[in-house]
Amino acid sequence: MVRGRLPALAAGVVIVGLAFGIRSVSDGGLEQYSGTALYASMIYAGVFLLGPAVPPVRAGILAVGFCWAVEFFQLTGVPEALSERSPVARLVLGASFDWVDVAWYPVGVVPLVVLQRLVSRRAAGSAATADRGSRVGSPPA
Structure with missing residues (x-):
């Protein structure tokens, strides 16, 4: 994932599309767990949007902290009441607390953090190599 608002917005759209795509062709465990992980991935993209x-x-x-806060907020019953009135509230806040969800949020975020760090390091290494190459044969400053 590349830093910046536009790439973050694009990543969020792709993640939501992927989640709805999985939801349209599957149900049960795949839908539940992938949805939880992708929700966390979307929140990760949202952090870069902000x-x-x-x-x-x-x-x-x-x-992950935001996702956990939303999950524990479900213990109050407020998200469940809102979810009964609004499908959007159900998508955003969920309805009932689940320890399994607590475990799946990092699954949606940690790989993105690792990937982004690897890409950033590779880009920094390429930039440093290009910078050194541009100075070869240049007169000393």
Whole structure:
């Protein structure tokens, strides 16, 4: 995932599309667990939509923390009541607490953090190599 608002928005759209695509062809465990992980992935993308310069590890912590907060909020019964009135509330807040969801949120975020760090390091290494190459044969400053 590339930092910036536009890439974050595009990633969020792709993630939501993937979640709805899985939901349209599957039910049961695949739908439940992939939906939970992809929800967390979308929140991770959302962190970059709000703050494009947030470091990946911090964005991951914020995303998982937000997901856990929403999950524990479900213990109050408020999300369930809202979900009965609104399909959007059900998608955003869920309805009932589940320890399995608590475990699946990091599954949707940790691979993205690792991938983003690897891509960032590779890009930084390529930029440093290009910078050194542009100085070869140049007169000293």
